[in-house]
Amino acid sequence: MICKFIRKGIVFILPLTILPAIIGLGYYLHRPDSLSLPDASRKILILGDSHTECGINDSLFSNSFNFSESSESYLFCYAKLQMLTSGQKTFDTLLLSVNPRSLSAGTHIPGVYKFNSTLCLLDWSTLQDYLDEMPLYMAGRLLRPFWQEPCLEGGFLGLPDCKLAKDIASRQGKDKNSCITYPLQLTYLQKIVRLCEEKNIRLYFVNVPMYNAGHYFNMDNFYQCIDTNFREIPFLDYGDMLLPDSCFMDAGHLNRRGAEIFSRILERDFHEKREMMADNSLK
DSSP states (O other): OHHHHHHHHHHHHHHHHHHHHHHHHHHHHHOOSOOOOSOTTOOEEEEOSHHHHTTOOTTTSTTEEEOOOTTOOHHHHHHHHHHHTTSOOOOOEEEEEOOHHHHBHHHHHHHHHSOOTTGGGOOHHHHHHHHHHSOGGGGGGGGGGGTOOOOOOOOOOOOOOOOHHHHHHHHTTOOOBOOOBOHHHHHHHHHHHHHHHHTTOEEEEEEOOOSSHHHHBOHHHHHHHHHHHOTTSOEEEOTTOOOOGGGBSSSSOBOHHHHHHHHHHHHHHHHHHHHHHHHHHHO
16 A cells, blocks of 8 residues: 555656756756857847837848847847847847837737747746746646757848738727736846846837837837836837838738838937937036
8 A cells, every 4th residue: 555655656756856857958958158149240239029020120220130039028038138148248239129019918928928949048047937927738838948949040030011901900899908017027128127237238128110009009008117117218119100001011010111111210310319328428
């Protein structure tokens, strides 16, 4: 009877001890000591979600490298930034995507939960935060580092199509997103701010143009969050910038044509703003 009980106990306990060891080994094998940008001459790093990934063409926005990824939460942005600054830092400026979708609880939770191709970049503290948030049914994704190499190439992703009319039709009758801030997003956005301060990196928030954002998002709540928590961060806000319908892939994203137009405008405005801020600091 006792032997049978012991056997059952071993059968129950063994997976609980072996599985974490397997997961830990997977991360150990894939986690690099540090990251560096492929072109050390580029001094502007762009991080964020699909808004910047598809909205800022780093071949047109000079001196920049776009390292954004679709549905990227700030937890993963922080992990990338932490790794990129742990070695020889070559950039001095960060443009970070901040938009109604990235901060809200209702739409970006999948970006926190999803398996991310850069999961192996998380340090143990950040990984613990990730595990605390992740539903149990998604735990199997943690085994992917064994067979999926991290995707660290980065680069602008141009969207060729315009499906705006179809997207607008699909949104008919739906309530606008309340833009209530998701706590983990806010926590890691604040961590990014502190890390930039520690590493002497100039941080700018950027909101890429969206189609009629006020119709789909509660912009008052969004701006209140920014004003309450990040008033000191320069905000390049183009959320309500008017562009032709043909510039949008859908209501939330620019297509390749829109990204080309916006990247050239951002190029002009950003460098003018930075020069103006530099002049003011000398006074």
